[in-house]
Amino acid sequence: MSAKSQLASLIQDFQQQRPVRAGSLIITIYGDVIHPRGGNVWLGSVMKLVAPMGINERLVRTSVYRLVQESWLQAEKVGRCSYYSITGDGLRRFRQAFEQVYSIGDDDWNGGWCLTLLNQLEPELRQKVREELKWLGFGNLSPTIMQHPRFKPEQLTPLLQEWGAFDDAIVMQTHPIEPRNSKALRRQIKESWNLDELGLRYKRFLGKFRPLWRELNNNDNLSPEDCLAARLLLIHEYRKILLRDPFLPNELLPNDWEGHSAKQLCRNLYLAIYARSDEFLACNLENASGPLPVPGAGFYRRFGGLMP
Structure with a gap:
């Protein structure tokens, strides 16, 4: 197989999800791609980004309308074109989740709750x-x-x-409390969070994206547009899991916690494809002033440091 065939499998898996949550994918696009480039984009650019995932223009318009009604996005009309940006409330809602997506992780828990x-x-x-x-x-x-x-x-x-x-x-x-990993505390953790279900979701994520990682090292035939589709699906699927992850300290997690492997895989894949995907973005995103600006400095701090 090849990286392109593995990407096709990921796209097919996304299309088979019911319901297809185009609005959630659009939020992923804003967090990963649009916000670092000024935050405002033409609706037609959004349509172009989701087209490889099989999402048509009608569903994009419906989903964006709902996101406006839910105060995630705000619209600006210039002539016959519509441009959308994240609202202040929307930015607060997703900021923490996206910060966790791109962090390299730490274990700075002091024992407090x-x-x-x-x-x-x-x-x-x-x-x-x-x-x-x-x-x-x-x-x-x-x-x-x-x-x-x-x-x-x-x-x-x-x-x-x-x-x-x-x-x-x-x-x-x-x-802060001591000891931090007492028997009673571990029992309470199991009662407060369903770590078995969360661990299973991480395992499924690994099963989906490990084949793509292997083929990137064996038969990498992805175009810049392919890399963007892979990048968006990667961050979208990973973000959905992180929304339920409390990021418990290592001392309170199982020894074989799949979340650590999922983080490393996500980082490795992102580092392998982001530069090529940015080539596509530079030519296909625009706002009312023209092409979107290049990403800000914060973008290059993702996953411990990207090459500008």
């Missing part, structure tokens, strides 16, 4: 906030208490305000 008490919220709002916190990787300590090992109280303030829960939620930061 961020606790969020929701017992003073009305039941409907409590359920909404619980779901939002789960998407940020919080686990259940009890039906009304959520916990996270790395989140900081100051990071929660704007989010609780956005959700309308700031006045009635209680946020606490515990002091």
Whole structure:
């Protein structure tokens, strides 16, 4: 087989997902490609980026409309052309997840926990906030208490305000504890997070993308456009898993945790294809002023450092 045939398999797998979540893929595109280049892009450019995945123009328009209604994107009309950028609220929602995607990882946990008490919220709002916190990787300590090992109280303030829960939620930061990996704490981890399910999702990710990595080393016949499709699918699938990952300290994870291998694979693939994919982006993305600018300095800090 070849790298191109492995990419075709990945695209086919994406197309068979039901429902096809084009809006989620578009958010991935904004986070990985558009935001580092100024954040604003012509709708036609977005259509060109998703076409290799089999997403037609009608679905793009519908998905972008929904993202505007959900305050992810904002529109600007210039003549007959529409240009879209991430809203401030949208940027806050996905910033942490994308920062985790491109980090090389660390284990700087000091033993403390961020606790969020929701017992003073009305039941409907409590359920909404619980779901939002789960998407940020919080686990259940009890039906009304959520916990996270790395989140900081100051990071929660704007989010609780956005959700309308700031006045009635209680946020606490515990002091470091010793020992950090006690038997009781490990039991609590298993009750608060479904690590078996998360580990299975990482295993599936490895099964999908390892064949592409092997062929990149044996028979790399990807064009710049192919590299972009592979890059977007890679980051999209990896990001979906990270949305549920609390990034527990290594001392609280199983010894054979698949998340470490998934991170390394994602980094290796990205480093192998991003430069060629950027060749395609430089020729095919535009805003009202013309071609999108080159990526900012922050882009080249991804995965510990990319070559400009």
